[in-house]
Amino acid sequence: MSTHFYNMGTKLLVDTVSKMNENLTSLVLAASVFTLTVGYVSKRLLQQSADKDAKYPPFIPSSIPFLGHAIAFGKSPIEFLENAYEKYGPVFSFTMVGKTFTYLLGSEAATLMFNSKNEDLNAEDVYSKLTTPVFGKGVAYDVPNPIFLEQKKMLKTGLNIARFKEHVRLIESETIEYFKRWGDSGERNLFEALSELIILTASSCLHGKEIRSMLNERVAQLYADLDGGFSHAAWLLPTWVPLPSFRKRDKAHREIKNIFFKVIEKRRRSGETPDDILQTLIDATYKDGRSLTDDEIAGMLIGLLLAGQHTSSTTSAWMGFFLARDKALQDRCYAEQKAVCGEGLPPLDFDQLKDLNLLERCLKETLRLRPPIMTMMRMARTPQTAAGYTIPVGHQVCVSPTVNHRLQDAWVGRMEFNPERYLNDNPAAGEKFAYIPFGAGRHRCIGENFAYVQIKTIWSTMLRMYEFDLVDGYFPTINYTTMIHTPHNPVIRYKRRKQ
Numbered sequence: 001m002s003t004h005f006y007n008m009g010t011k012l013l014v015d016t017v018s019k020m021n022e023n024l025t026s027l028v029l030a031a032s033v034f035t036l037t038v039g040y041v042s043k044r045l046l047q048q049s050a051d052k053d054a055k056y057p058p059f060i061p062s063s064i065p066f067l068g069h070a071i072a073f074g075k076s077p078i079e080f081l082e083n084a085y086e087k088y089g090p091v092f093s094f095t096m097v098g099k100t101f102t103y104l105l106g107s108e109a110a111t112l113m114f115n116s117k118n119e120d121l122n123a124e125d126v127y128s129k130l131t132t133p134v135f136g137k138g139v140a141y142d143v144p145n146p147i148f149l150e151q152k153k154m155l156k157t158g159l160n161i162a163r164f165k166e167h168v169r170l171i172e173s174e175t176i177e178y179f180k181r182w183g184d185s186g187e188r189n190l191f192e193a194l195s196e197l198i199i200l201t202a203s204s205c206l207h208g209k210e211i212r213s214m215l216n217e218r219v220a221q222l223y224a225d226l227d228g229g230f231s232h233a234a235w236l237l238p239t240w241v242p243l244p245s246f247r248k249r250d251k252a253h254r255e256i257k258n259i260f261f262k263v264i265e266k267r268r269r270s271g272e273t274p275d276d277i278l279q280t281l282i283d284a285t286y287k288d289g290r291s292l293t294d295d296e297i298a299g300m301l302i303g304l305l306l307a308g309q310h311t312s313s314t315t316s317a318w319m320g321f322f323l324a325r326d327k328a329l330q331d332r333c334y335a336e337q338k339a340v341c342g343e344g345l346p347p348l349d350f351d352q353l354k355d356l357n358l359l360e361r362c363l364k365e366t367l368r369l370r371p372p373i374m375t376m377m378r379m380a381r382t383p384q385t386a387a388g389y390t391i392p393v394g395h396q397v398c399v400s401p402t403v404n405h406r407l408q409d410a411w412v413g414r415m416e417f418n419p420e421r422y423l424n425d426n427p428a429a430g431e432k433f434a435y436i437p438f439g440a441g442r443h444r445c446i447g448e449n450f451a452y453v454q455i456k457t458i459w460s461t462m463l464r465m466y467e468f469d470l471v472d473g474y475f476p477t478i479n480y481t482t483m484i485h486t487p488h489n490p491v492i493r494y495k496r497r498k499q
């Protein structure tokens with residue numbers, strides 16, 4: 001779940017270097033960068049002298065020590081990877097900020113990551129530094145993977161169809177309430193609005209009504225501070241560095257946990273057992289019979305909320321711009337609402353939501369062209385073989401959904417937004433891992449069904465209320481400076497529909 005927050009780019013370096021002159025932290029930063037550089041140089045020297053017979057993946061040379069390709073990659077990661085694919089083939093390595101990355105591009109090469117054991121290609125080694133300060137100890141990447149798999153199973157039990165039926169109702173009413181502030185027409189920042197709405201709907205559905213009722217501006221700020229922990233600085237620097245953003249993150253973590261502890265305690269004392277995810281976690285046990293501690297439950301609730309926050313809000317915003325760009329498609333989606341739900345557009349229900357097939361295909365196609373997670377990452381703990389190359393221990397092994405989703409050989413009209421391609425049973429020429437917005441294998445997303453329910457309900461409600469247009473034909477460019485690739489200047493024009 002942490003790659004949701006992890007896609008590292010050059011901004012890391014640009015940020016770090018530009019901060020060097022600023023304040024006391026610069027000393028610590030300089031020391032860290034120096035130490036990393038020395039470590040990096042010795043590592044590469046050691047690697048070179050390692051196994052002389054092994055055939056390593058083609059290495060993209062760089063004349064910039066330590067930084068390596070960070071600047072080119074940060075400016076335009078997908079272009080960088082596609083160019084490298086063309087020149088070097090599906091498996092290649094390069095360095096950025098003292099780390100060596102080996103990409104496995106295309107469906108066949110990606111198989112290595114998705115079929116591997118966690119002991120060989122390890123997720124904790126790359127994600128834990130970011131996630132543990134945010135979610136807390138004892139959950140996700142802070143525990144051995146078999147324990148995390150048990151926790152994922154508990155969460156999945158909580159994300160079931162009976163709950164989704166209730167979620168549709170909750171999300172629809174949150175959406176109607178939220179958009180009252182938009183009035184009849186105007187131009188607004190769609191991404192900002194959807195980010196706010198998604199935190200409200202996710203809190204209603206995933207945390208329950210006690211926690212949702214506490215979600216005021218102060219708590220929203222705590223989430224924002226906590227979320228600020230998913231930064232390039234957190235990825236590069238040790239956690240003890242006294243950065244203001246780290247302090248805010250840690251304070252927010254403590255305060256949010258305290259809120260959750262009180263709710264959990266109240267629930268336990270009340271003897272009530274409402275049918276919600278909090279109760280599922282309170283009742284859950286590990287295979288050895290142990291119950292979750294309150295600290296684990298609180299950590300899992302934080303994880304649930306943040307795992308879906310940027311992923312779903314970015315996806316929903318991009319979908320809005322694709323629909324605004326193609327008015328005929330938008331009209332068809334509106335007509336589908338009436339055809340499936342009835343001319344009078346009664347409140348949505350889960351069974352009808354499932355039958356909104358065109359809307360679903362639009363979401364699927366949005367996730368193809370704008371998958372929020374552009375790279376999944378693992379640390380090679382043992383030497384790995386892909387495409388006849390040996391990937392040495394210590395490489396960060398990566399698969400990019402974005403690149404796989406637009407492979408020349410797999411996708412017809414690869415850059416076109418064409419939801420109808422999914423009417424064909426085999427839209428990606430039979431390539432198993434050509435479509436992986438939710439990952440695959442042991443680390444696969446557990447939030448896919450919830451994300452579909454959430455985004456389809458929000459967009460059904462929005463399409464019933466408004467017609468959307470691009471502002472003066474502007475379709476947002478991709479903002480690569482954020483960890484998840486958000487739309488740049490995401491302002492949309494809207495006008496209330498005449499029923």
Ligand code: HEM
Pocket residue numbers: 001002003123152303304305307308309311312315371372373376377436437438439440442443444445446447448450451
């Ligand atoms: C559009 C929405 C979403 C997208 C595109 C998405 C994408 C992904 C991807 C690509 C992974 C695999 C990461 C990896 O292999 O390194 C993942 C894992 C995960 N996601 Fe999501 N996700 C979304 C929403 C959610 C939501 C709403 C939740 C929770 C309710 C969630 C919870 C998780 C969890 C628990 C994992 C497992 C991580 C692991 O086992 O290492 N995701 N997601």
